[in-house]
Amino acid sequence: MSKNNHVGLWNACLDIIRDNVPEQTYKTWFCPIVPLKFEDDTLVLQVPSQFFYEFLEEKFLDLLRQTIHKVFGERTKLMYSVMVVKNPPTAVPLPTHSGSSTPVSAVRKTTTKDIPQTPQITELDPHLNRDYNFETFIEGESNKLSRSVAEAVALNPAKTIFNPLFFYGASGVGKTHLANAIGTKIKELYPEKRVLYVSAHLFQVQYTDSVRNNTTNDFINFYQTIDVLIIDDIQEFAGVTKTQNTFFHIFNHLHQNGKQLILTSDRAPVLLQGMEERLVTRFKWGMVAELEKPTVELRKDILRNKIRRDGLQFPPEVINYIAENVSDSVRDLEGIIISIMAHSTVYNKDVDLELAQRIVRKVTQNESKAITIDNIINTVCKHFGLDTSAIHTKSRKREVVQARQIAMYLAKNYTDFSTAKIGSLIGNKDHATVLHACKTISELKEVSKSFQAELEEIQTALKQQ
Helix, strand or coil: CCCCCHHHHHHHHHHHHHCCCCHHHHHHHCCCCEEEEEECCEEEEEECCHHHHHHHHHHCHHHHHHHHHHHHCCCCEEEEEECCCCCCCCEECCCCCCCCCCCEECCCCCCCCCCCCCCCCCCCCCCCCCCCCCCCCCCCCCCHHHHHHHHHHHHCCCCCCCCCEEEECCCCCCHHHHHHHHHHHHHHHCCCCCEEEEEHHHHHHHHHHHHHCCCHHHHHHHHCCCCEEEEECHHHHCCCHHHHHHHHHHHHHHHHCCCEEEEEECCCHHHCCCCCHHHHHHHCCCEEEECCCCCHHHHHHHHHHHHHHCCCCCCHHHHHHHHHHCCCCHHHHHHHHHHHHHHHHHCCCCCCHHHHHHHHHHHHHHCCCCCCHHHHHHHHHHHHCCCHHHHHCCCCCHHHHHHHHHHHHHHHHHCCCCHHHHHHHCCCCCHHHHHHHHHHHHHHHHHCHHHHHHHHHHHHHHHCC
């Protein structure tokens, strides 16, 4: 094979690399690379971002060099072209992590077509909860790393390799608090920066309204003016293709223009079923940090802090009991304190261990049972007046098909089962059918208010079981 055919030679490199790394690693870190040219024994590879380049140099430099020397020749030097936006375009020499002097050129030109010119809005409400700041965020072993990374981003937004910053964890472990804390600190340090916190649900609503009102370009242009974009509960984008496509373009624009993205989710990027792979890949470009459920010691610290802030006094044995028996989330801990104080005030009773035990038992007993597939099937079929067996048949009647699709959609949202498992339990279908069902229901929900109302009615009935 001629050395002039650099694309073919690079493909030969990819074949070798693919045999030496896990498939997901290959797709994430090597598939996006574009071989630009091979001249004067120098191979120029285009990578999507500076962080991408830094990660390659840190993790895969030896593999890259050995493979390139084997395919292109021992004298081959490696250079990177990083897709950054500069005006005018400049070459930026960046040292490699190995201490060599491999230059990296930033060659992407900026044109009016690349970046739409939008009027700057002088004032923007960031929609941050100022009570969620670093001072009120209690640190422990389960969240120490996440907090450290969050503070680094707050001090230097978009200047660290933690972009995007992706927090994930169960409900109530502090994701929203930490995301808001970053935004609040950035506004304190850099008041001129346009910071915006928005839930994934509100983003979807705004996008749907823009489509209905034919103002989608204005919607996109507005989000492209943001310096620090915080999207909470990003998992709600799953299965909503049009919203994902729009967010993909916004994400690319912000990231390429040196803006900070902060995302939260109830699960890791790899577990975001129904999310486009190109988005999942981008979620992993920066830092993915898990916030675990708080340990007993952290729960005690959170309780003491809450009690102190509210000017209350709880005996140590009460604090210990609550911390040891309420473990799901920080919000649960705070709710228990409020309940205890309410009972203490109304019934003029001292806060003691007996009262705490009674309140905790009552709260845990009243917690809703986990929603099962059977619960979902029964609720959906009852709503449509169908026998539960109908959903497992091959019937193509409209009401049966819709009931089956809704059941799959709810199962995906309310259980931890995989799409393959959901399909096997609902109609004996494959995972592709489940993904299609989730996409269909999500799109119907976006365009039909009557259908959305019907779906909410079913969900309400499901939660009341």
